[in-house]
Amino acid sequence: MTETIVALATPNSQSALGIIRVSGRMVLELCEKSCGLPYPTPRRAHLTKYTSLEQNILDQVIMVYYEKGRSFTGENCMELTCHGNPIVLEEILNDLINRGCRLANPGEFTYRAFQNGKIDLTQAEAIADLIGAKNKKALTLANKNLEGNLSKKIEELQTTILKQHSDIEAFIDFPEDDLGEEKTKQIITNLQEICLELSRLIEVGKKTAIFNRKLRVVLVGPPNAGKSSIFNKIIGLDRAIIDQEPGTTRDFIDYNINLGKVNIQLYDTAGIRETNQEIERQGIDRTYELIKDADLILVVVDRSLPYPSIIDHGIKNGIKNKNSILVLNKSDLQNKINITGSYLEKVPKTEISITKEKSIQDLTNQITSCLLEDSLVDNEFNLSVNLRQSNALSKALIYIQNAIQNIKTEETIEFAIPDLKESISLLGEIVGNKDNEDMLDLLFSNFCIGK
Ligand SMILES: Nc1nc2c(ncn2[C@@H]2O[C@H](COP(=O)(O)OP(=O)(O)O)[C@@H](O)[C@H]2O)c(=O)[nH]1
Ligand SMILES: [Mg+2]
Known part of the structure; x- marks a missing residue:
């Protein structure tokens, strides 16, 4: 067995409980020496005292031992549920290190589970997604992949390709047995x-990506339209400075907020108007920069x-071809605006007032549905595909398309064989190629420590 890792x-931070995980060859020895349990019953909670090398009792803990083959990592494992005081936890960690353990690298427990065949790579990635999920949908999709939905799909595809591959190979080996037009078809x-x-x-992959990143929602509009007030209402804090003097917000500020189905980064920006003032102009330039990368623009007037x-002189060009909502603010006051015939007439609109809570709630609902609109209907997918997986799928697709071209004429049919082989191996990388160390290092380094 391997080095013993601990994390x-x-x-x-201070909490009711804190959990320390240990995996590797020293586990049974630690059960005996630091927990006083030489023959722990596997997967049973043992209430015991943790004793240091210097024979000091460091904490009363619950110790659970998982035997090799039936643990998360596949090795002997021990989990200590301690009191959640950072000083206690640090003392126990230090003692475990003094006894010969080493601190685990990020994702090292999951890496060992993968190396020991307890999970495949899509499941390892699903664990990281599960921990990092920013909304319920991302959580559901991560759970589907953890169940192995993507792995199963990949396996099915590989089997079908392999079948075609062997049919062609048989024909090449015994060319006298004509493959036949029907069979080729x-x-x-x-x-x-x-x-x-x-x-x-x-x-x-493209559609589920939306659930795994923060979506950028940018408030833009002329000064004094109420952008900062709306920003504060949505995030539920008085963070942006609001003033009756136009031009108060000179740079952008942003805030991360979870709207349930989507996680957004909301930006409050400098109001856009003609100005001679250098600082204000720089602020306006930054607003235009933000618009370029935005997933959704809220045009506030x-x-x-x-x-x-200013909408027709500047803003209009910036937001062309962008997902936008026209927010007609100050609906508590008399209506003087006329958008008929203007560029904004065709943009989806909503009337709100910061004095009306319901209208703000409606706006956040509209933000969510706008962001999800060209993504997907709930429950449409039973798996998710990340960028790494999607890249491998795209490469495999090209190889199969090449193979099809070669199969179409009998003279080139044998060239299809290496292409089909390559596609099978590319699909194999999705579920895990244990030899590709660089890729594995990169992938697991994004995990948190202790996972
Ligand atoms: N009556 C009314 N006043 C508002 C509303 N929203 C914002 N204001 C006021 O409009 C002024 C400018 O608001 P602010 O949020 O600083 O606008 P910004 O320049 O677009 O960020 C402030 O005095 C706000 O109190 C609204 O819905 N109704
Ligand atoms: Mg402002």
Whole structure:
């Protein structure tokens, strides 16, 4: 067995309980020497005292021992549930290190589970996604992959490709047995179906990506329209400075907020207007920069004033082809705006007032549905595909398309063999190629310590 690794599995702060995880060859010895339990019953909670090398009692703990083969990592493991005082936890960690353990690298427990065949790579990634999920949908999708939904799909595809591969190989080995037109057609049809399935998975990757990153929502509009007030209302804090003097917000500020189904980074920006002031102009330039990368733009205008000409002079060009909502603010005041015939007429709109809570709630709902609109309907997918997986799928797709071209003429049919082999191996990388150390190092270094 390997070196014994140890890590704190819970946050390093004061809490009711804190969990320390240990995995590797020294576990049974530690059960005996530091927990006084030479023959622990596997997977049973033992209430015991943790004793240091210097024979001091460091804490009363619950110790659970997991035997090799039936633990998360596949090795002998020990979990200590201690009192959640950072000083206690540090003392126990230090004692374990003094006894010969070493601190685990990020993701090292999961890495060992993968190396020992307890989980495949898509499941290891699903664990990281599960911990990092920023909304319920991301959580659901991570759980689906942890169940092995993506792995199963990949395996099915590999089996079908392999079948076509062996049919072609048999023909090459025994060319006197003509493959036959019917048979060739069938192979091509089967491979075309694989291509469709691969394209569908790549599409799933694009659509599910939305759940795994913060989406940028940017408030823009003329000064004094109420952008900062709306920003504060949405985040529920008085963070942005609000003033009746136009031009108060000179740079952007942002805040991360979870709207349930999506996680957004909301930006409050400098109001856009013609100005000679250098600082204000720089602020406006930054607003335009933010607009470029935005997933959704909230164009805020004061509905109690006439149509702001700056929309047609500047804002309009920035937000063209962008997902936007026109927010007609100050609906508590008399309506003076007329958007008929203007650029904004065609943008989805909502009337709100910061004095009306319900209208703010409606706006956040509209933000969510706008962001999800071209993504997916709930429960449409039963798996998710990340960028690494999607890249491998795209490469595999190209190899199969090449193979199809070569199968179409009898003279080149044998060239299809290496292409089909390559596609199978690329799909294999998705579930895990244990020899690709660089890729594995990169992947597991993004995990948290203790996982
Ligand atoms: N009556 C009314 N006043 C508002 C509303 N929203 C913002 N204001 C006021 O409009 C002024 C400018 O607001 P602010 O949020 O600083 O606008 P910004 O320049 O676009 O960030 C402030 O005096 C706000 O109190 C609203 O819905 N109704
Ligand atoms: Mg402002």
